[in-house]
Amino acid sequence: xxxxxxxxxxxxxxxxxxxxxxxxxxxxxxxxxxxxxxxxxxxxxxxxxxxxxxxxxxxxxxxxxxxxxxxxxxxxxxxxxxxxxxxxxxxxxxxxxxxxxxxxxxxxxxxxxxxxxxxxxxxxxxxxxxxxxxx
Numbered sequence: 089x090x091x092x093x094x095x096x097x098x099x100x101x102x103x104x105x106x107x108x109x110x111x112x113x114x115x116x117x118x119x120x121x122x123x124x125x126x127x128x129x130x131x132x133x134x135x136x137x138x139x140x141x142x143x144x145x146x147x148x149x150x151x152x153x154x155x156x157x158x159x160x161x162x163x164x165x166x167x168x169x170x171x172x173x174x175x176x177x178x179x180x181x182x183x184x185x186x187x188x189x190x191x192x193x194x195x196x197x198x199x200x201x202x203x204x205x206x207x208x209x210x211x212x213x214x215x216x217x218x219x220x221x222x223x
Contacts (some may be wrong), residue, residue, distance in 0.1 A: 137164040143172075143209050143217035144191070150200045157222055159184070159189040159209055173212035176221075186211065198223065 141163050148156040161170060165188055174182040174194055184192050200223050209217045 096113065141213070141215060143211060143215050145207070145217055146208055147221065150223060154195060154197040155200070157194040157196060158191040159194065160189070161185060161186050161211065161215065165189045170211050170213065170215075172209060172215075175208040175210070176205045177208075178205060196223075210221070 106163065114194060128213060139162075141161050142159045144162060146158050146160075149156070157174065158192050159172065159174065160200075164170065164186065170189045171186045172184055172186055173190075174184065176196070179198075182196075184190050202222060204220050204222050207217075207219050
């Protein structure tokens with residue numbers, strides 16, 4: 089809402105003018121330095137770049153008795169198996185393991201009724217994937 093008096097309007101205008109005058113793009117003292125994996129000399133940077141892992145989730149075609157889900161983890165080659173769980177908010181949680189770059193198949197039984205499920209896949213190491221699936 090706009091100021092109701094001339095004094096308040098003048099104070100608001102002065103504050104906005106001051107903000108506009110000092111609004112130049114400058115670096116703040118508390119801004120962290122940019123993350124540059126090519127400069128190993130920077131403190132806290134080991135110079136080793138590890139690509140971020142992500143959970144992949146895809147589905148096969150639905151059948152009259154269920155659907156198959158395929159879960160994998162990107163950039164997981166040569167690493168130990170990872171414990172995961174598939175949650176759909178309807179059936180109990182399904183634990184499974186993803187090994188290396190392979191996908192793990194989960195057979196989910198059910199009759200396709202057109203219901204929307206909120207799917208959450210969690211894995212050790214803080215990995216999480218969420219999506220809605222109509223089945």
